[in-house]
């Protein structure tokens with residue numbers, strides 16, 4: 001099964017200058033808990049913004065650069081390889097973790113969205129694509145209040161594609 005996990009603000013902003021625009025510790029904890037022991041798929045720019053493979057996950061990096069190499073990562077050059085992997089391993093959850101280009105490519109193919117809706121309007125240069133809530137059903141939601149570890153209020157929501 002293919003899933004997207006993303007945090008976006010009220011304008012669907014997800015990043016600025018190849019970094020995350022906020023500090024939300026509890027969101028990072030959720031991200032770790034949800035994605036651990038699964039595949040994660042990211043664009044080369046997001047990989048470079050993280051700077052290392054994320055532990056306890058199979059890291060897949062998408063790039064068109066055939067000489068790009070990273071230890072402990074699977075490097076691929078087309079989304080078809082991920083779509084095939086999802087077909088071959090239907091019992092596994094494969095997480096598309098960004099960024100903007102990669103979300104755009106995979107949004108039509110995913111069954112589940114894990115969305116952190118950040119209660120803010122930040123300056124961004126990377127955005128999540130517009131999506132139709134009517135095509136999905138919300139199956140979970142939890143609110144987090146702003147505190148010393150979380151710069152803004154946010155809601156963590158899980159949505160499933162309607163068949």
Ligand SMILES: NC(=O)c1ccc[n+]([C@@H]2O[C@H](COP(=O)([O-])OP(=O)(O)OC[C@H]3O[C@@H](n4cnc5c(N)ncnc54)[C@H](OP(=O)(O)O)[C@@H]3O)[C@@H](O)[C@H]2O)c1
Pocket residue numbers: 005006007008013014015016017018019020042043044045046047049062063064065068076077078079097098099100101102103105126
């Ligand atoms: N808030 C969040 O949840 C979240 C999550 C992740 C990332 N982000 C943010 O998103 C921003 C990065 O997003 P981005 O759109 O600039 O970059 P990106 O999606 O991370 O990576 C883009 C790169 O992916 C590769 N690529 C794209 N389409 C491809 C295809 N069809 N086949 C093979 N490779 C392909 C290309 O790599 P090459 O140029 O090497 O060919 C392209 O330059 C950053 O600000 C980051 O912090 C936010």
